[in-house]
Amino acid sequence: MIPFNKPFLTGKEVHYMYQAVYAGKLSGNGVFTKKCQSFFEEKYGFKKALMTTSCTDALEMAAILCDIKPGDEVIVPSYTFVSSALAFVRQGAHIVFADSCSDDPNIDTDKIESLVTEKTKVIVPVHYAGVACDMDKIMKVAEKYNLLVVEDAAQAIDSYYRNRPLGSIGHLAAFSFHETKNIISGEGGLLAINEERFIRRAEIIWEKGTNRSEFFRGEVNKYGWVDTGSSFLPSETVSAFLYAQLENLDMIQERRKAIWRQYYEGLKQLEEAGFIHLPVLPEYATNNAHMFYLVCNSLDERTGLIKYLKDNGILSVFHYLSLHLSNYYTSHYEYIPTLTQCDKYADCLVRLPMFYELKNEDVEYIIDKIRSYFVYKC
Known part of the structure; x- marks a missing residue:
């Protein structure tokens, strides 16, 4: 049987995981986490990249950063994985589903504006098969109605829209490194942040609602609970595996x-x-x-x-x-x-x-x- 998918190993994954284990830093945000995040920031121009345990987690972080409240409306294509909508539902959003294009599974950008109401807060374009949605049209609607755009770039690593990397155009973006993706870590994801105003809070949400990242950078003399959040940060071994993939x-x-x-x-x-x-x-x-x-x-x-x-x-x-x-x-x-x-x-x-x-x-x-x-x- 020719399988549908077979995870590809470059040969260095286990070697880097071994290094992470014997470095004595396994809980995340260590050397390999920083290497992966720097790779994305330098190659694709994201203002900040944060490794997550999954793309779903990255989308959930995005929903929190968008300050979704019960009753807010979020426009999402219906032809997508459940996480594209569920991340916002968990914050109380009302999902407004959009249709696909006639020749392309991506969201029909010509119909987005007709779905906007006074309650609309976010548009979530999903770059199906790594092929870009028409982001100029989406960003134009977002600017007109003061909306946020969260790119679901789960499938879109190393793909571009008019020479701009996918994930770098919207206010926020989420990537997946599930074993079915081009670049993998078994499970794993990344939140890309493209506006400075979201960076500090994203780090706090990422670290269980604490300002722990600031503490370890020496910016505060103690850290504590300052906001909502969860355990979005993956193990250092996940990032070690991923880094071997990124090198190739x-x-x-x-x-x-x-x-x-x-x-x-x-x-x-x-x-x-x-x-x-x-x-x-x-x-x-x-x-x-x-x-x-x-x-x-x-x-x-x-x-x-x-x-x-x-x-x-x-x-x-x-x-x-x-x-x-x-x-x-x-x-x-x-x-x-x-x-x-x-x-x-x-x-x-x-x-x-x-x-x-x-x-x-x-x-x-x-x-x-x-x-x-x-x-x-x-």
Whole structure:
């Protein structure tokens, strides 16, 4: 069976974890935490980067920093992972779900302004598959209505919008290093802070509501409980693992992009024949090859394709279910919007195997089986 995902190890992860263990500093915010944070600040220009135990934690920190209160409205695409909405729900927000674009699973930026009310406080664009949302349009709406923007960049490491790194455009951003991402630490995440006004409070929230970071920098002579917060700071061994990955970012990205191009070139004739739709890359966006997906023309076709591939030794998966149709949302909200494009992707999108060690011959085999399914089964 060709797996959907296989975590890639560079070879130095365990070595750096060993160093962290024998340095006697395991609780976090040590040498490797600082190295990872400096990497992101220097390479992508974030004013401050804070390692977290997950992307969900980074989003929860962002929700606290946005000062969300019960009844505040937050605009989120329905086609996303639950954390994009849940982080704000935990602070009492009312989620307003937005539809996807007709040719792209990202949020339909042309419809965001129509969703803004006097209660709206935050817009959460999700860069699906590492491909940028139209951030100029989003930031223009945010500026017009004095809203905050939190980029959900879970899938978007090393991807750009008009030469600007994703995660550096909104007021705040969250990244994921889950084992399915390009760069991994098993679990793990990062909060990117792009405005000075959020930095001090973010450090306090990060350290369980205390000003412990200031104390260790010698800025105060004692530390205590000064704000809300939680245990968002990961173990030093998590950062040690991640740093080995970051050192090899360019190599990992180069290989993933080669696999992505091989899929695209091998499947584009099926798209031209009308059997499938392939990913669209807008002129303002780069491709970080986080995933390769295709969109079938119906749920039945999608179900049949996944089964056919599995029968031939290939594990492919569908992706998100529409959050506006989830049990939680429908049981807590009276108004359920109609989001046609979101539902299309929920029913028809298929993710193909994508990982560093996937061989060219395996990709060709997968392409061949997809062609066979549509030519002989449909």
